[in-house]
Amino acid sequence: MKNIFLILLMSFYVSIASASDGDLWKKSTLNEIVTRGSLQVCLDTGYLPFEMRDKKGRIVGFDVDIAKSMANAMNVKLDIRNTAWDGIIPALLTSKCDIIMSGMTITAQRNLKVNFVDPYIVIGQTVLISPKLKGIVKSYKDLNDPKYTIATRLGVTGEFVTKKYMSKAKLNLLETESAAVLEVINGKADAFVYDMPFNAIYASQNKGKIVHLDHVFTYEPLAWAIRKGDPDFMNFLNNYLAQVKGDGTYNKIYHKWFETDNWMSTIQ
Incomplete structure (x- = not known):
């Protein structure tokens, strides 16, 4: 009888855990991105060489190329949403975008409102x-x-x-x-x-x-910001960052925007 009770109890907890995992996946921003078919990125143009407009009015830059690479890795389209800096965190928190990729410095004050992925570059x-x-x-x-x-x-x-x-x-x-x-x-x-x-x-x-x-x-580590309570998306982003830093993708994009000035003649 005890063995039967133990088996039923274990089955009960497994079913709860499975249901919980399923609910987390449904609520995950990563699942929303994949289902929607687009990665919505908030940024604020004008911060050379991270995000700016070229002579044709297109938004380009270091952050943009990283975002393009990320969208390709997800097999979705990139949807850039140019957002004024003073409203960029509110835009994220009200789900007007999935992530902030805009040269944002990690600070304690900002961290009270959003979660930061591992830093992708350090400046000052x-x-x-x-x-x-x-x-x-x-x-x-x-x-x-x-x-x-x-x-x-x-x-x-x-x-x-x-x-x-x-x-x-x-x-x-x-x-x-x-x-x-x-x-x-x-x-x-x-x-x-x-x-x-x-x-x-x-x-x-x-x-x-x-x-x-x-x-x-x-000392200013810059990082991508996401909404709190989303470990699934955080896990993906940290792993993605480690991957592109390890396979040469990050270095190629960094070289383009920080180690050469060929792009300067193309911007407004």
Whole structure:
């Protein structure tokens, strides 16, 4: 009798576990993507070389090529959804996209709202300064002075680190990185704090108009963001990232956008 009871009890738990696994799969974003036949990606164009528009108006960049590779691996179409930065996390949380692939830095504050996949690249902040300050301002530390005005984009890491490390300086926040860096070019700000890749590219395109202090002074892992409570999708994404980093796909895309400048002539 005890053996029969034990068998029935085990069968009961197995059936519950199977039903639970089935429910999890139905709720998984990965299942939704496969069933729908498209991967919906939220990003915000204007962040060179991660996502921007080319001269034909198409959205291109490092993140875009990674997203294309991911969609191909899923055997689905890629559906890019250009989304303003201040609304990109709300868009994810309200299921307007499946994933954020937009050069997003992992922060504790953001992690309260979303889950992050393993970092796919690590960058940091650098400073662009007015040529008139060359030799005078040698580090971000020198900008921590009320006589200086620093411009950066609203809501990004540049804003957070400026407030933290250069709190004595005046802060000018703008809606886009392009508008913010133009404040320095036009003499309305002394410096621009932003991510190293953007600053390096911008400085190379505007020699004589701006000076790049290229020492990275923060550690910023960038990662894809997904909704909480989805271990199935998280598992796929981490395994996908490990695969493309191991088989050379990632290195090929990285080389295209970070180690050559052939693409610069094709963007707006």
